[in-house]
């Protein structure tokens with residue numbers, strides 16, 4: 034979350050709650066909304082590292098709120114992040130471990146594991162479909178995120194099929 | 202009173218002959234009953250017998266042994282012409298390679314099955330206008346199939362299959378040739394007609410298509426190895442893309 038907060042602050046100074054709202058507005062309901070506690074913890078770390086600074090703004094009847102600014106060092110760190118190549122997709126291999134190892138132990142047979150997993154993937158696809166239907170058609174970012182998730186699931190299903198063909 | 206399954210296969214077997222005369226068992230003892238309104242996705246590796254199964258169910262190929270029942274009536278014992286009549290009345294087909302009539306317009310291709318099924322010209326035209334509209338093809342109605350892209354031809358094939366409001370829609374990889382935007386139009390129409398009660402049996406590799414189904418049947422080497430409901434979300438209030446993709450940064 035460090036970099037996304039830095040990127041938002043590079044656009045304009047903001048307080049913690051505004052950052053939470055901005056992330057929610059950008060990614061929509063397609064992405065789990067960040068928890069405010071996590072945002073403050075991350076801001077605290079960024080401040081300690083010298084990437085952001087904060088000033089208190091007085092509010093009548095309420096405790097002061099802190100507004101965060103990005104520093105020159107923060108911009109530098111953000112630029113490094115933007116310019117470095119991004120790691121490719123992580124293959125979630127937990128199921129594959131089960132598939133290879135569980136039959137060796139006699140705990141389960143492969144066919145049952147694969148069938149259960151296929152239904153699970155299809156259930157996820159269904160959820161994503163419903164989510165896409167509930168998403169504002171103007172929110173391209175959220176819709177692309179959903180489409181990306183579906184394409185990953187397609188690859189998972191194809192892999193499952195290959196496993197079913199190849200493993201005895 | 203219980204209604205009969207729309208389609209039912211009992212110990213269905215299909216054995217082809219290879220070029221050298223060797224037996225090729227493509228479907229090996231399939232039992233399957235599809236209830237009215239169900240949407241069944243058939244999945245499985247290439248060569249597992251999916252196409253053969255739906256061809257048998259629709260009477261486009263003859264079984265080696267076993268039974269096929271349509272709407273409570275035994276169908277596999279019918280003559281070829283008897284099958285053809287039943288098929289025209291009850292079944293809509295969509296194939297991977299859309300076979301449209303090349304010297305007829307898109308509009309006529311879609312209206313033809315309804316007219317053959319005995320619909321009035323006006324009803325056939327209204328149904329055609331509705332279906333082409335749903336598939337974003339209204340302005341292609343006067344075109345010949347050869348003037349359309351593959352994606353457009355496939356959507357016309359789907360419209361044609363649905364023209365008769367068939368008791369059963371059989372489809373063999375209907376989105377196999379489509380890009381994601383064309384696929385989305387097909388998905389929308391499939392899910393709409395399904396909600397209206399259309400019974401669908403559809404072969405697919407496409408996760409989004411299968412995700413619409415109520416039930417998945419998985420074939421391997423000509424046998425059913427899984428048959429059951431698609432698991433819907435567990436305890437969570439609703440899925441998010443975060444269940445699949447973890448964004449970092």
Ligand SMILES: Nc1ncnc2c1ncn2[C@@H]1O[C@H](COP(=O)(O)OP(=O)(O)O)[C@@H](O)[C@H]1O
Nearest residue numbers: 217218225227246247248249250251252253254
């Ligand atoms: N007309 C045919 N003659 C001989 N073998 C066939 C014929 N049609 C299909 N087969 C064989 O039957 C098996 C199942 O094929 P098919 O039903 O097309 O599988 P799928 O649709 O799952 O890819 C394959 O081994 C295939 O080679």
Ligand SMILES: [Mg+2]
Nearest residue numbers: 251252253373
């Ligand atoms: Mg096939």
